[in-house]
Amino acid sequence: MTDQDSMAKINQFRDERHWRQFHNEKDLAISISLEASELLELFQWKTSAEAKQKPERLKEELADVLIYAYMLADNLDLDIDEIIAAKLAKNAKKYPVATSHDLKETKHHSFD
Amino acid sequence: MTDQDSMAKINQFRDERHWRQFHNEKDLAISISLEASELLELFQWKTSAEAKQKPERLKEELADVLIYAYMLADNLDLDIDEIIAAKLAKNAKKYPVATSHDLKETKHHSFD
Amino acid sequence: MTDQDSMAKINQFRDERHWRQFHNEKDLAISISLEASELLELFQWKTSAEAKQKPERLKEELADVLIYAYMLADNLDLDIDEIIAAKLAKNAKKYPVATSHDLKETKHHSFD
Amino acid sequence: MTDQDSMAKINQFRDERHWRQFHNEKDLAISISLEASELLELFQWKTSAEAKQKPERLKEELADVLIYAYMLADNLDLDIDEIIAAKLAKNAKKYPVATSHDLKETKHHSFD
Numbered sequence: 001m002t003d004q005d006s007m008a009k010i011n012q013f014r015d016e017r018h019w020r021q022f023h024n025e026k027d028l029a030i031s032i033s034l035e036a037s038e039l040l041e042l043f044q045w046k047t048s049a050e051a052k053q054k055p056e057r058l059k060e061e062l063a064d065v066l067i068y069a070y071m072l073a074d075n076l077d078l079d080i081d082e083i084i085a086a087k088l089a090k091n092a093k094k095y096p097v098a099t100s101h102d103l104k105e106t107k108h109h110s111f112d
Numbered sequence: 113m114t115d116q117d118s119m120a121k122i123n124q125f126r127d128e129r130h131w132r133q134f135h136n137e138k139d140l141a142i143s144i145s146l147e148a149s150e151l152l153e154l155f156q157w158k159t160s161a162e163a164k165q166k167p168e169r170l171k172e173e174l175a176d177v178l179i180y181a182y183m184l185a186d187n188l189d190l191d192i193d194e195i196i197a198a199k200l201a202k203n204a205k206k207y208p209v210a211t212s213h214d215l216k217e218t219k220h221h222s223f224d
Numbered sequence: 225m226t227d228q229d230s231m232a233k234i235n236q237f238r239d240e241r242h243w244r245q246f247h248n249e250k251d252l253a254i255s256i257s258l259e260a261s262e263l264l265e266l267f268q269w270k271t272s273a274e275a276k277q278k279p280e281r282l283k284e285e286l287a288d289v290l291i292y293a294y295m296l297a298d299n300l301d302l303d304i305d306e307i308i309a310a311k312l313a314k315n316a317k318k319y320p321v322a323t324s325h326d327l328k329e330t331k332h333h334s335f336d
Numbered sequence: 337m338t339d340q341d342s343m344a345k346i347n348q349f350r351d352e353r354h355w356r357q358f359h360n361e362k363d364l365a366i367s368i369s370l371e372a373s374e375l376l377e378l379f380q381w382k383t384s385a386e387a388k389q390k391p392e393r394l395k396e397e398l399a400d401v402l403i404y405a406y407m408l409a410d411n412l413d414l415d416i417d418e419i420i421a422a423k424l425a426k427n428a429k430k431y432p433v434a435t436s437h438d439l440k441e442t443k444h445h446s447f448d
Contacts, residue, residue, distance in 0.1 A: 267365050291447070
């Protein structure tokens with residue numbers, strides 16, 4: 001990325017508005033969950049194909065999930081790329097490549 | 113970032129396991145919501161300060177939210193940084209800096 | 225019902241354990257949301273038909289949603305049957321019978 | 337209850353509108369989760385005391401959670417009072433009265 005990165009933009013957004021004082025971690029976690037529901041609502045009573053007919057809303061709600069997730073990461077002094085890499089490494093141990101191709105085994109995979 | 117970026121790592125993870133066939137967008141949206149709940153569970157019956165005493169779990173659950181959010185973005189051909197920037201621009205119109213400093217106005221801000 | 229009703233049983237359960245002191249309304253609302261996710265998790269990557277093959281888990285997770293919803297109603301001095309009747313009356317105005325039979329109109333119904 | 341009970345009213349509501357055809361169990365579980373989030377949203381950035389200043393909205397959102405939970409119970413041929421009683425009995429084994437009074441043990445109780 002050559003431009004200012006997402007985390008910096010998000011922090012600038014909340015700092016310009018003096019909002020960090022409200023952003024305790026519990027309410028940020030609530031906010032992530034609420035935005036995830038607004039995203040999920042676009043799929044209520046629909047198939048994936050039907051829901052994808054509203055790409056603008058999908059884009060916005062997914063962005064809101066990410067924005068709050070980035071804010072919580074920043075509050076907790078976490079690096080996005082580092083925590084993703086660490087969790088992928090842990091998930092890889094739970095689901096080794098060699099034994100995770102079979103439908104019955106993997107269809108219902110869940111990260112802990 | 114000089115190393116392989118997060119999106120590439122996430123896609124490699126699911127492609128090595130042939131999981132993309134299961135990753136329809138509706139179930140990915142469900143997964144984001146479920147992981148957001150697992151994150152929120154770490155705050156159940158607790159203050160933010162109490163919850164932060166388990167940083168390892170917070171790190172992992174937040175990473176799972178991000179991993180599924182990135183997967184859905186990839187399925188929808190969306191660029192993470194672009195959708196964040198576009199949504200911040202929209203939120204900025206809803207909450208102009210000049211009028212968003214006051215507690216009464218801004219405490220209960222919500223992105224649409 | 226001839227036996228002690230559900231609300232009385234739920235209150236007895238928490239009072240015997242002296243738990244009401246922890247049951248502030250915000251955390252009860254969080255708990256309802258978490259239990260709703262545990263219920264939803266039984267449908268992750270599955271069709272309804274597949275999920276119904278685990279009736280025991282469905283029964284338990286649905287019961288947990290109800291138990292926390294009843295607790296919150298009790299904390300707020302609300303009568304379950306009254307608030308359901310009042311909301312149905314409101315929903316009925318939003319979706320009149322005469323105009324709510326058509327697929328296009330009603331498939332994506334949502335209560336406010 | 338001397339009047340028509342809640343379950344009967346809820347079923348009448350959806351049957352008059354011919355909505356049962358849309359009410360597959362997976363989307364009902366999604367709906368419960370979405371309504372739980374709308375309820376939780378009333379607590380976002382607030383204390384319990386602040387949120388209780390909007391009793392009308394709390395009443396309505398809690399009712400929506402209950403309405404969808406009752407619909408799913410009906411779809412699955414489950415009796416509300418029975419599944420609550422069965423789950424309370426199971427929870428009682430996990431948290432025996434005699435050992436569940438202590439703050440450290442019980443504050444972070446969670447039903448499975």
